[in-house]
Each structure stands twice: as structure tokens, then as C-alpha cells.
Amino acid sequence: MGDHKEHQPLRVGAAVRRRRRALELTLAAVAERSGLSVPFLSQIENDKARPSRSSLEKVADALRTTAVELLAAADPACSVDLVRADGTEPDFERRVRSLVRGHHQLHASEYTGDHDEGREFQHRNDELMYVADGAVEVEAEGRAYRLGRGDTLYLTGGVRHRWRATVPDTRIIVVAVAEHIEAVQDRSR
Known part of the structure; x- marks a missing residue:
């Protein structure tokens, strides 16, 4: 893929927690739906554990979303991004x-x-x-x-x-x- 942000681990925990709270679910309810343990889910939410792709998919299913969506909503760990005035070509149709x-x-x-x-x-x-x-x-x-x-x-x-x-x-x-x-x-x- 060659994404320059690969070295930054994505903090998916906050995205998982936001989604769970939006659905008003407890960790216990997510554990029951996903087959994962409450302590493990808690570690995922606090970014103490990095879930495997299959674990993340189980969590996503339990939260009625997809692993891709959760990763898209994840916060890059403490990033600083500079956008230069001349760095991107504006879309001149809409400027x-x-x-x-x-x-x-x-x-x-x-x-x-x-x-x-x-x-x-x-x-x-x-x-x-x-x-x-x-x-x-x-x-x-x-x-x-x-x-x-x-x-x-x-x-x-x-x-x-x-x-x-x-x-x-x-x-x-x-x-x-x-x-x-x-x-x-x-x-x-």
C-alpha cells in the first residue's frame, strides 16, 4: 500500500467506544454479541490491546458496523499534519x-x-x-x-x-x- 502513516498505530479504541456509546450498549452486551471477554474489550477501548483483524470484525459485527468503518474512524496516534498553501491543487470546478x-x-x-x-x-x-x-x-x-x-x-x-x-x-x-x-x-x- 505504501501509506506514509503505516508507522503510526491507529488508535481504534476511541472509535469502538464512540460507536458502542452511540448504540447505548454496555461492554457486557458487546462481549455477549461478539464472543470476546469484557476485559479484552475494555483493553481494546483503552488501546491497551491491539485486536487482530478477526477480533475487530467480531467487535464490528456486534456494533452493527464493519472493521473498515472502525479503522476509518480511528484516531492516528497523536499526529500533526501540515497542509501547505500550494501543496494541493484545488478543485477548480468548485475552487x-x-x-x-x-x-x-x-x-x-x-x-x-x-x-x-x-x-x-x-x-x-x-x-x-x-x-x-x-x-x-x-x-x-x-x-x-x-x-x-x-x-x-x-x-x-x-x-x-x-x-x-x-x-x-x-x-x-x-x-x-x-x-x-x-x-x-x-x-x-
Whole structure:
């Protein structure tokens, strides 16, 4: 595969624990479903034990997911990742550049110029918009906000919004809590 992160052991424990808690299952319930012992499952969750592929598959089955998903949601052990301004070619169709690589708790993108202003966004979790250059008009919950360079708009999870650049070469940074994170209690309950 040649993945440069191979030397970093993935900490799958936190992903297993998040998934188990999301399903409101006890370790005992997972042990019963997977055929693995409670102490072993506890060690997996605390990253004291590294499960074999077959053990991880048993855990994944018990949590109604897959080993691949659990590994994707795993945290690389203490990583620092630098994304250079010129390091990635932006997608010039949409002129958007991701500022965070991989599967993390935060997602961030830089938008340059305009994008499909008719598109309405609604994120599950909180989001921050920062105008690095230019000007933007944001419509959120029926109100219009005009943002200039250096202005910041914070939108809590669930707020419907759309935005458009009002001057050429506008650059905005959007940072959001990733969709897979259970950051907010489900308000619909």
C-alpha cells in the first residue's frame, strides 16, 4: 500500500467506544454479541490491546458496523499534519480546497471565488465561517448577514444557510465539526 502513516498505530479504541456509546450498549452486551471477554474489550477501548483483524470484525459485527468503518474512524496516534498553501491543487470546478486531510473531528475547507449560491447547507454540527479576503453575503434562518475581510460567523448545528461571494477572488474558510461526531444531542428527540 505504501501509506506514509503505516508507522503510526491507529488508535481504534476511541472509535469502538464512540460507536458502542452511540448504540447505548454496555461492554457486557458487546462481549455477549461478539464472543470476546469484557476485559479484552475494555483493553481494546483503552488501546491497551491491539485486536487482530478477526477480533475487530467480531467487535464490528456486534456494533452493527464493519472493521473498515472502525479503522476509518480511528484516531492516528497523536499526529500533526501540515497542509501547505500550494501543496494541493484545488478543485477548480468548485475552487474549494480541503484544509484537513483524513478522518478527523474537524473538517475545514477554503473556498476561493464563488460557488453555487443556490445551494443550501445544513450541517449536523457547529460551523465557523471566516472571511480571509473579499466579502460574502450569508443567508441563515431567513436573515441576511454581510461579512467583510476578517469577519467571522458562527452557525450552530442544524442551522440552514446559503452564501455567496459579493466581490471577485473572495476567500472564505469554513471549519466545521465533522458529521460523524456526536457533538450535539439530537434535538428531534
